[in-house]
Amino acid sequence: xxxxxxxxxxxxxxxxxxxxxxxxxxxxxxxxxxxxxxxxxxxxxxxxxxxxxxxxxxxxxxxxxxxxxxxxxxxxxxxxxxxxxxxxxxxxxxxxxxxxxxxxxxxxxxxxxxxxxxxxxxxxxxxxxxxxxxxxxxxxxxxxxxxxxxxxxxxxxxxxxxxxxxxxxxxxxxxxxxxxxxxxxxxxxxxxxxxxxxxxxxxxxxxxxxxxxxxxxxxxxxxxxxxxxxxxxxxxxxxxxxxxxxxxxxxxxxxxxxxxxxxxxxxxxxxxxxxxxxxxxxxxxxxxxxxxxxxxxxxxxxxxxxxxxxxxxxxxxxxxxxxxxxxxxxxxxxxxxxxxxxxxxxxxxxxxxxxxxxxxxxxxxxxxxxxxxxxxxxxxxxxxxxxxxxxxxxxxxxxxxxxxxxxxxxxxxxxxxxxxxxxxx
Numbered sequence: 556x557x558x559x560x561x562x563x564x565x566x567x568x569x570x571x572x573x574x575x576x577x578x579x580x581x582x583x584x585x586x587x588x589x590x591x592x593x594x595x596x597x598x599x600x601x602x603x604x605x606x607x608x609x610x611x612x613x614x615x616x617x618x619x620x621x622x623x624x625x626x627x628x629x630x631x632x633x634x635x636x637x638x639x640x641x642x643x644x645x646x647x648x649x650x651x652x653x654x655x656x657x658x659x660x661x662x663x664x665x666x667x668x669x670x671x672x673x674x675x676x677x678x679x680x681x682x683x684x685x686x687x688x689x690x691x692x693x694x695x696x697x698x699x700x701x702x703x704x705x706x707x708x709x710x711x712x713x714x715x716x717x718x719x720x721x722x723x724x725x726x727x728x729x730x731x732x733x734x735x736x737x738x739x740x741x742x743x744x745x746x747x748x749x750x751x752x753x754x755x756x757x758x759x760x761x762x763x764x765x766x767x768x769x770x771x772x773x774x775x776x777x778x779x780x781x782x783x784x785x786x787x788x789x790x791x792x793x794x795x796x797x798x799x800x801x802x803x804x805x806x807x808x809x810x811x812x813x814x815x816x817x818x819x820x821x822x823x824x825x826x827x828x829x830x831x832x833x834x835x836x837x838x839x840x841x842x843x844x845x846x847x848x849x850x851x852x853x854x855x856x857x858x859x860x861x862x863x864x865x866x867x868x869x870x871x872x873x874x875x876x877x878x879x880x881x882x883x884x885x886x887x888x889x890x891x892x893x894x895x896x897x898x899x900x901x902x903x904x905x906x907x908x909x910x911x912x913x914x915x916x917x918x919x920x921x922x923x924x925x926x927x928x929x930x931x932x933x934x935x936x937x938x939x940x941x942x943x944x945x946x947x948x949x950x951x952x953x954x955x956x957x958x959x960x961x962x963x964x965x966x967x968x969x970x971x972x973x974x975x976x977x978x979x980x
Contacts, residue, residue, distance in 0.1 A: 564893075577885075578839040578892065585846050593849075601842045606834050609793055610716045614833060616796030617707050619826040620803045621663035624777070625672030626822055627807035627814055632774035633658045634676050639767050643758040648684035649744030652677045653698045657737050660702025661778040662799065664709045666924055667935045669699040674939040685753040693950030696936045697958070698740055700921035703887075704733035707781060707792060707799075710917050713837065713891055717844070718899050720909040722792045724976040726785060728910045731975050732918060732965055739957045773806045786979070833888060840892025860901060867905045871966050874898060875919060882923015886931055890920060911972040918965055922958045925951055 563581040572580075586593055624630050634655040641650035655677065659669050674695050681691035703710045706726035715722035747753075781799055784790035790798060808814035860870055877898075881890045895916060902912045924932045927948050937944045965971055 578836065578843055578889065582839065582843045582846055598842060601845050602838045604841070606838050606841065608716055610712060610722060611834070611837070613707065613712050613722075613793040613796035614709055615826065615830040616793070616800050617664045617709060618668075618829050618833075619823065620796070620799040621665055621668040621672075622822045622826045622829075623800070623803040623807055623814065623819075624659075624662060625668055626818065627803075628811045629662070629774040629777060629803065629806060630659055630672040631676060632771040633662075633778075634673060635767055636771040636775060638680075639759060639764050643756050645755050646741075646744040646748030646753065647756050648677075648681050648753075649686060649694060649748060650741055652681060652694050653701075653737050653740045653744065656695075656698035657701045657705055657733065658778060660699070660705045660733070661707075662781060663702060664707040664712075666699045666702045666921070666932055669702040670696060670932050670935045671939050673699070674936055678940050684756075685751060686747065687751060687950075689946060689950030690747055690751075690953075691950070692936065692940070692942060692947045693952075693954050694740070694744070695940075696925050696930075696932045696947060696951060697954035698737070699932055700924060700958075701733045701737050703917055703921050703924075704729045704736060704914070706730060706785060707796065708917065709833075710887060710891065710920055711913065712792060713888065714895065714913045714916060717891070717895055718909055718913070720913055721976075723785060724910050724979075725913050726792065727976045727979050728914050728972045729917065730782075731971055732914050735965070735971060736918070736921075736958070736961050739961050740954070743953060743957055773810050777802060777806070836888050836892060840889070843892065844896035860905070867907055868967070870901065870905055871907070871915065874902070874915065875962060875966060878916060878919035879922060879926070882920060882930075883926050884929055887920040887924055890923060891916070908969060908973050910976050911969045914972045915962070915966050918958075918962050922955065922962065925958075926955060927951070 563584060564577050567577045567580060583598070586598065634651070637654040637658055638648075638651040641647055641654055644650060652673075655673055656669050659673055660666070663669060663672070677695055678691060681694065682688065686694070702708065706729055708726070708729055711725040711729050712722055714720065715725050777799065780802055781790075781795050784795050784798065785792060804814065804819070808819075865873070878890060878894060881894060885893075899909075899912065903909060924930050927933065930951075933944055933947050933951070936942070936947055
């Protein structure tokens with residue numbers, strides 16, 4: 556059965572079918588060919604039940620909040636604040652790009668939203684500071700990845716829903732991995748600044764810093780509210796998402812006075828479209844997972860792993876290869892929905908911590924979003940910044956190398972992922 560699904564899915568992708576059809580058609584064919592006894596009504600029930608989970612409520616709320624912030628002043632305020640902290644240091648503007656992406660990621664949970672919101676703000680500033688065009692484009696696209704690792708990551712929410720893993724635990728571990736990745740990008744920025752002989756900017760006056768800090772205090776309150784609420788146990792991830800929407804509307808509408816009812820309606824419409832696309836994929840992915848389990852695909856893989864003599868080290872290496880290849884050709888949510896159901900039970904059977912495995916998967920998905928030929932963030936940046944895709948691809952390779960090095964570190968040093976979750980939970 557699995558070979559039928561893989562073959563049909565590959566053909567549909569080659570002929571550029573929509574991903575919901577790539578997920579749905581093979582599932583229906585597998586049902587008719589191998590599970591004719593399953594009633595048709597069961598498929599509809601699986602479609603509905605697949606997205607009937609309170610954890611998934613966090614996704615539309617975080618998407619809505621991200622759209623509000625990216626269309627208002629919160630994004631620019633956070634960027635300004637990060638620039639004041641890092642801008643006067645060696646490689647300051649590059650560090651600002653990394654820090655701003657991490658800060659905006661901590662309130663949006665979406666890499667494409669981070670690219671779209673910060674790209675136009677950061678790109679001219681990086682060029683003005685003396686960074687090469689290709690490096691600047693690569694930095695903007697790559698640093699946005701941290702949004703998928705640093706809470707509230709939508710990818711981690713989906714993984715938690717699929718596997719029953721604690722979302723709070725994933726968020727805590729994701730923060731550690733996101734910081735490691737951000738520091739790795741910072742080292743590359745230092746090297747680029749040294750090679751390109753970028754002049755260190757002057758340190759701003761204390762009065763300027765205090766004035767900007769005062770103006771950014773409401774924007775800074777968003778990540779503090781979300782992360783503080785989740786880690787303190789005051790909010791669940793879903794409740795934090797709802798609170799983030801209320802806070803974003805209040806700050807943009809009442810404090811910064813840039814959010815009108817007409818603008819809010821348009822943002823809600825855009826958010827609804829983005830949410831519906833994700834949930835359609837989740838529904839079909841849930842149905843596919845049902846048949847994958849019914850066909851005992853995880854057991855088949857487990858037996859193969861045992862017969863082959865593969866332990867956790869080799870298994871995780873294979874997982875990384877599979878996800879890296881998949882990330883080149885399909886969108887991140889689809890990769891998650893297709894590959895996690897058969898691989899997750901095998902990982903648990905080999906004694907791999909669910910949080911550790913989830914963060915390995917998520918980092919692979921991050922890399923896939925910037926990997927040619929179909930890295931999603933590459934095309935988002937091209938559209939946002941009005942630059943050719945080829946220019947972005949030229950600057951992406953050093954960051955892919957850094958990503959692969961961090962992936963190897965995260966894969967085989969599990970303490971980075973699970974130390975804080977074990978300490979807090």
